[in-house]
Amino acid sequence: MAVLLYLCATSWADAKVKLPALISDGMVLQREQSVKVWGTADAGESITVKFQKKSYHATADANGRWSITLPPLKAGGPFPMQVNDIKLNDILVGDVWLCSGQSNMELPVRRVMDMFSQEILSYNNEKIRHILIPQEYNFHAPQEELSETGWKTLTQENVMDFSALAYFFAKEMYEKTGIPVGLINSSWGGTPVEAWISEEGLKEFPLYINSKRLYEDDAYCSHIKKLEGENFYRWNLSLYRGDAGLHESIPWYAANYDDNSWQTVNMFSQSWGNNGLNPIGGSHWLRQDIEIPQSWNGKEATLRLGCIVDADSVYVNGVFVGTTGYQYPPRIYRIPAGVLKSGKNNVTVRIVSNGGQPSFVQEKPYKIICGNEEVNLKQEWKYRLGAPMPPAPEMMFFWYKPVCLYNAMIAPLQNYSIRGVLWYQGESNVSRRNEYVALLSAMIADWRRTFSQSELPFHIVELADFLSKDDLDGRRAWAEMRQEQAKAAAVNSNTYLIRNSDLGEWNDIHPLDKKTLGKRAAESVLSNTKQ
CATH class of the missing domain: 3.40.50.1110 (SGNH hydrolase)
Known part of the structure; x- marks a missing residue:
């Protein structure tokens, strides 16, 4: 008897209607056109759709597919819909x-x-x-x-x-x-x-x-993905191992690091990040000290760093506050409460260039905001090359094909x-x-x-x-x-x-x-x- 009940329950569960993701709670149906409702079920399963006080019927075909066409509808809602034992709500x-x-x-x-x-x-x-x-x-x-x-x-x-x-x-x-x-x-x-x-x-x-x-060959695509992953891992590992700024006894992002020997550069100049003829890929470190007013002491704030080519990791007073992996998103980093102090504070940016000219995008916001007040960052930074690298491995963007x-x-x-x-x-x-x-x-x-x-x-x-x-x-x-x-x-x-x-x-x-x-x-x- 238990086996029979189990088989009956399994058969009933398998027969349940399945709807596509588009046919779900909150959907909007197109007005004044015929509208399809479709899905899958067991072959031969009877399907009933109830909508706006009318019932529509279909039978799943040999492959379990079914569809029902509703007549043109007037704008309105929300309405419920019943598909066998599935109830959908809030339909417009x-x-x-x-x-x-x-x-x-x-x-x-x-x-x-x-x-x-x-x-x-x-x-x-x-x-x-x-x-x-x-x-x-x-x-x-x-x-x-x-x-x-x-x-x-x-x-x-x-x-x-x-x-x-x-x-x-x-x-x-x-x-x-x-x-x-x-x-x-x-x-x-x-x-x-x-x-x-x-x-x-x-x-x-x-x-x-x-x-x-x-x-079309999945094995070929998998091979490319595996190779890309390995190449990218090796490139980043070499970058990490070669970057003195991450491995010195006092890391270059530390608040108490002495950067007096570093070169002073304008952030928007093309003079840094290249060898005079070609850009230098790899990591580039930039630091600057800024004065924060007494009223900001210990408060949460927001650091705006415009847009940066290509990737960046950012520290405030030695505390990591954020990272972005490619050039387009605006850099908006939360500075937690307790990090800023009145007087001198340090902002350090580690830029990673994949092979082109590392840069800050001009005419973007570069500042720290606290409440309704803000302090602009200076265009002059202290600069030092971290780890020069060859161009990063190219990737096959399959979704571009x-x-x-x-x-x-x-x-x-x-x-x-x-x-x-x-x-x-x-x-x-x-x-x-x-x-x-x-x-x-x-x-x-x-x-x-x-x-x-x-x-x-x-x-x-x-x-x-x-x-x-x-x-x-x-x-x-x-x-x-x-x-x-x-x-x-x-x-x-x-x-x-x-x-x-x-x-x-x-x-x-x-x-x-x-x-x-x-x-x-x-x-x-x-x-x-x-x-």
Whole structure:
């Protein structure tokens, strides 16, 4: 009898319906379109979906797959949904936007707090939802399911992980229309457009198809990853062993270290960190003493160190306060209470250059903040080379390769009805801008097939202005890329370009003003799409 009960219980458990990550609590269903609800169960299992006082039925096929199509729905909610024994709550019906591209789409709200903190910290909206698609890649085939993820409501608890551009876009859309907004954030920094196109979509580009085939062998990819890991470990071990600043009896970051013999340099000068002709990779140490007022004694504070090329570890009075592994994020380090004292205090920065010129990015904040007061750091630092190194081993960024992101981050979305696409990408294709119109057009056609919408709206964000005025070749390349983006918008139906060049920052590839850009994205949608 016990065995029989166990078998019955097992059979019942196996028959339970499973839903994809997109079909979950808090989701936003696309209004005024047919909407699919889908999942898996045992073959032959009867499925019943109850929504808005109506029932819909299906039977799982021989492979256990099932889907039910709901008729077009009016905006509103929240509503519950029942799928057999699964109850979903807090479902909205509104407009769903796929927000995709590279780092300027991925850039989270926390990165724009310098400019918009007061607005962000005072705003909640239960009618705006965001789902972050896991960053994964696959060279074998389009995937049907995502790794674990879920819908998040725009609250103070969740907002920092929202895409900043998508956040301001959704806020403007809701304020103008009152319609709930769902944001599907499928983006990954540094990725080129060809990574987001299916193999079928790239059939006219044999170079990219052949490139993709190189990585279909899992053993080959595993070998490369293993070798990269070993090479990077050896490089860092050699760097660590060769850096006298970490091994002298008094380490160079100590508050009482005597740096009088060190060279004095201007932090923004190119005179340090190179041998007069070429940059020196490896570790570089910089120290400066600053005067802290009596009123700060023992208090918690914040150290702002702009942006640094490439990586850094930072100490205040010999206490480690933070590290960042690559050049783009702003350095914002908490100084714990009790570290600062009135009078002289020391800040030490250990910069690691992977092979290029180590540097502090100009026109960024370099200061210590305590409450409403701040002390600016000086431009003059004491400098000493730690451990000169050859360039760091190069890495194979597999997720930059053709097709792989389409397979893992777009294909699993294909059953989910969407209103349109916001696309912010192109920085990684500037060096191959002559083919961008063809590639982006291929992607637009590809995604329209994927989502079964022949006129799926695309709103393309123009690249922001970037680079120093002295970098004539670089600026010309970016300007030409913007022209290619405009051409792509012109030759594809229901495709629009969102002006962004004037919002750029010469010293930052990730400009902060995503609010103005979000409003422009909303204006593009509102002026070109029937509401």
